[in-house]
Amino acid sequence: xxxxxxxxxxxxxKILDWEKxxxxxxxxxxPVSWTVRSRLYTSIRIIKKRAQKDWTVLELGCGSGILxxxxxxxxxxxQGIDIASNxxxxxxxxxxxxxxxxxxxxxxxATFEEKNLVIFxxxxxxxxxxxxxxxxxxxxxxxLFFSFTDEKSVSRLNPYFYYRKIMDKSxxxxxxxxxxxxxxxxxxxxxxxxxxxxxxxxxxxLNPGVLVWAKK
Numbered sequence: 001x002x003x004x005x006x007x008x009x010x011x012x013x014k015i016l017d018w019e020k021x022x023x024x025x026x027x028x029x030x031p032v033s034w035t036v037r038s039r040l041y042t043s044i045r046i047i048k049k050r051a052q053k054d055w056t057v058l059e060l061g062c063g064s065g066i067l068x069x070x071x072x073x074x075x076x077x078x079q080g081i082d083i084a085s086n087x088x089x090x091x092x093x094x095x096x097x098x099x100x101x102x103x104x105x106x107x108x109x110a111t112f113e114e115k116n117l118v119i120f121x122x123x124x125x126x127x128x129x130x131x132x133x134x135x136x137x138x139x140x141x142x143x144l145f146f147s148f149t150d151e152k153s154v155s156r157l158n159p160y161f162y163y164r165k166i167m168d169k170s171x172x173x174x175x176x177x178x179x180x181x182x183x184x185x186x187x188x189x190x191x192x193x194x195x196x197x198x199x200x201x202x203x204x205x206l207n208p209g210v211l212v213w214a215k216k
Contacts, residue, residue: 007106007126011084015063019087023066035207036122039147042201042211043121044070047145050213051075055116058141060107061123065091065100072100075117081105107135114140124148125178129185136193144195144214151180153208183210190214 022036044067051057054076062068062080064087072078078100082088085104092102107123108131118141124132125148187197194216201211 008083011082012086015082015084015087016090019063019066035209038207039121039201039209039211040067043067043119043145043147046200046211046213047071047117047119048074050143050145051117056114057117057119058112058115060118060120060135062091062102063087065095065102067119067121068095068100068102072097075099079103079115081107081110083107110138112138112140115142117141117143117145119144120146122147124181124186128179129181129189133189133192136189136195139193142216144190145212146214147209147211148186149178149180150203150208150210151182153203153205180208186210186212 022033023040048071051071051074053074056077057071057075057079059067059078059080062082063084065080068078068080068091072095076099078095080088080091080100080102082091082102082104083106088102088104095102107120108127112118118139124146127135183199190197190212195214196216198213198215199210200213201209203210
């Protein structure tokens with residue numbers, strides 16, 4: 001399969017089907033989809049527990065606004081940005097609420113206003129270390145809540161290992177593909193920008209996803 005020439009095309013061709021395969025009950029047994037569903041549901045519980053009613057929230061890589069639909073009532077203002085314009089159009093239709101707003105754009109090229117909380121689930125997997133460092137340097141938030149895939153847990157015992165082998169094989173000559181991080185890498189990056197580091201959901205042998213809450 002020939003990969004597209006730019007991340008915009010890649011995600012506009014991918015994101016809505018990707019969401020359907022992972023979040024729809026019709027595709028409950030789709031390989032490794034349960035790990036993404038688990039991440040979503042766990043994230044909803046954590047955000048509802050920790051966020052305050054007057055908080056301003058920004059979600060990077062918001063897709064079609066599935067998370068937004070679950071948490072907008074828990075915060076004062078919610079904004080989402082995603083590189084795929086088709087996902088943003090669906091997000092706008094799904095979340096027609098006064099305190100929600102959605103924008104199509106590349107988070108690496110964006111400038112950010114100060115927020116109480118910035119969320120990004122899944123985005124880290126698609127950023128190289130220098131890009132992630134650049135993102136952290138631009139964020140103006142008191143709290144960060146995000147995920148990363150723990151490299152130590154992506155073993156041959158994990159279905160995700162084989163899923164990534166298959167998915168990345170077709171894009172081996174294309175730089176825009178998923179990657180894993182170590183806990184130490186993430187912690188060191190956060191420390192550079194004066195963020196604390198709290199793992200609120202650790203990785204397991206079967207689920208390599210980690211959820212982090214960072215504070216400044």
